[in-house]
Amino acid sequence: MPPSVRFITVGSLKESYLREAVAEYRKRLSGMCRVEEVELKESRLPDDPSESEIKTALANEAKAILAAVPPRAYPVALCVEGVKLSSPELTKKLEAVCNASDSLCFIIGSSFGLDPSVKAAAKLRLSVSDLTFPHQLMRVILYEAVYRCYQIDKGTKYHK
Amino acid sequence: MPPSVRFITVGSLKESYLREAVAEYRKRLSGMCRVEEVELKESRLPDDPSESEIKTALANEAKAILAAVPPRAYPVALCVEGVKLSSPELTKKLEAVCNASDSLCFIIGSSFGLDPSVKAAAKLRLSVSDLTFPHQLMRVILYEAVYRCYQIDKGTKYHK
Numbered sequence: 411m412p413p414s415v416r417f418i419t420v421g422s423l424k425e426s427y428l429r430e431a432v433a434e435y436r437k438r439l440s441g442m443c444r445v446e447e448v449e450l451k452e453s454r455l456p457d458d459p460s461e462s463e464i465k466t467a468l469a470n471e472a473k474a475i476l477a478a479v480p481p482r483a484y485p486v487a488l489c490v491e492g493v494k495l496s497s498p499e500l501t502k503k504l505e506a507v508c509n510a511s512d513s514l515c516f517i518i519g520s521s522f523g524l525d526p527s528v529k530a531a532a533k534l535r536l537s538v539s540d541l542t543f544p545h546q547l548m549r550v551i552l553y554e555a556v557y558r559c560y561q562i563d564k565g566t567k568y569h570k
Numbered sequence: 571m572p573p574s575v576r577f578i579t580v581g582s583l584k585e586s587y588l589r590e591a592v593a594e595y596r597k598r599l600s601g602m603c604r605v606e607e608v609e610l611k612e613s614r615l616p617d618d619p620s621e622s623e624i625k626t627a628l629a630n631e632a633k634a635i636l637a638a639v640p641p642r643a644y645p646v647a648l649c650v651e652g653v654k655l656s657s658p659e660l661t662k663k664l665e666a667v668c669n670a671s672d673s674l675c676f677i678i679g680s681s682f683g684l685d686p687s688v689k690a691a692a693k694l695r696l697s698v699s700d701l702t703f704p705h706q707l708m709r710v711i712l713y714e715a716v717y718r719c720y721q722i723d724k725g726t727k728y729h730k
Binding site: 425426427428430431434494495496497499500521522538539540541542543544547550551554555558569570 | 585702
């Protein structure tokens with residue numbers, strides 16, 4: 411598996427239990443690879459934003475996201491139209507990356523999602539669920555999924 | 571939507587951040603319906619359980635689970651071979667239940683999953699993700715998903 415993983419997210423974690431959950435998984439994952447977190451600012455939008463206001467916000471966030479993807483990284487974007495993989499399938503996919511890229515880079519958008527330019531730049535578009543979840547909770551979910559892949563790769567008993 | 575929801579789970583939440591997350595969603599959901607939680611004991615298994623030891627454990631857990639499903643409830647079992655629904659699709663499904671059943675009853679198994687008898691008794695088998703998640707984190711995920719359905723049904727802005 412790649413020795414380094416970067417998580418690019420938009421917006422801060424407001425709830426303490428989400429911050430603690432992410433901190434716990436970050437600590438666990440840090441024992442298996444280098445972990446970096448880039449938390450970008452969420453664009454401010456009015457209460458009832460128009461389509462074009464949302465588009466502009468996502469386009470601005472996209473610039474910051476793409477600038478934060480390391481040059482030789484393998485970018486994975488979380489989006490509902492992505493592929494669905496089991497944990498062992500995702501592990502195989504990420505293991506294959508190891509030869510071609512130095513690092514993994516997972517991207518979670520803001521509450522309005524991701525700009526098409528980010529999805530286009532991603533080498534893997536991954537759908538976790540057909541159900542919708544808050545992007546803040548999705549961060550915990552993604553951390554656990556990535557931690558599980560490293561455990562599967564290592565052949566531990568974490569994944570039975 | 572049914573005025574009452576019961577969550578049947580197996581095993582206790584060990585991490586404080588998971589307990590806090592569940593408590594927060596329970597509080598929010600309690601504003602929309604009656605929420606009941608039945609947390610059953612997880613069967614004790616040795617470190618490297620055999621297939622038959624796992625089967626026996628799941629069968630024992632199944633008896634307790636089925637006994638905890640209220641008589642007129644609509645039982646929903648979470649399992650990887652279930653159907654995948656979007657949040658609006660799940661909401662529609664649960665709205666339809668309202669006429670036939672008094673309450674919803676969601677069931678999450680232990681770390682080895684659910685006995686076939688529970689899956690057979692469920693009126694809906696729901697798959698949240700092809701990825702595997704700890705059953706303890708799944709409890710938070712399910713709470714959020716159900717809370718979202720009640721919000722969608724109510725027509726609030728929670729789900730955009």
